[in-house]
Amino acid sequence: MAQESSSVLARPFSALTLQQAWRKTNENPEITKADVALERSPRQEADIFVGNLIDERHGGPITIGYGRYARGQSLTEAMAVDDVMIVLEERLSVSTEAGTVSAGPGEIVYMPKGETVTIRSHEEGAFTAYVTYPPERPAHL
Structure with a gap:
């Protein structure tokens, strides 16, 4: 993980905690990645x-x-909300005027409201989970 930006942060996420969350998400019939329709x-x-x-x-x-x-x-997007992205598979890079961070499985990236970010996937693509506050409008889906 490379960290060069002071406004966008990438931090390791406990592998055990991530695995437990991933397992719980996939075992809980109310919240699974199969239940959500991914759209552009x-x-x-x-x-x-x-x-x-x-x-x-x-x-x-x-x-x-x-x-x-x-x-x-x-x-590239100006963040309308505070966004936390957890990389679940492969790698992403997130850049701002201040620099670039790269994050892989088990790492989180915080993108604050008001920051303009460019998110780039690498050769393998990537799969992520995200949490935004407040809820993003319009809602994805």
Whole structure:
């Protein structure tokens, strides 16, 4: 993991905790990655797909979902919400004017509201989970 930015942070996430969360998500019939329909990320043309599991429609104060990035994709966005992304599979790089962080399985990236970020997938693509606060509008899905 490389960290060069002071505003976008990537931190290791406990492998055991991540595995427990992943197992719980996949064992809980109410919240699984199979239950969410991944659709092209709003406002862009890249092969980046997202799907919310929990959002305002469920009465939640946050949005929780999954994201899938095809290989070699890039998305630049001004963050309208505070966003935490957990990389579940492969690697991503997140860049701002201040620098770039790279994160792989078990690492989290924090992207604060108001920051303009560019998210890039590597050769393998990537699969992520995300949490936003407040719920992102319009809701993905």
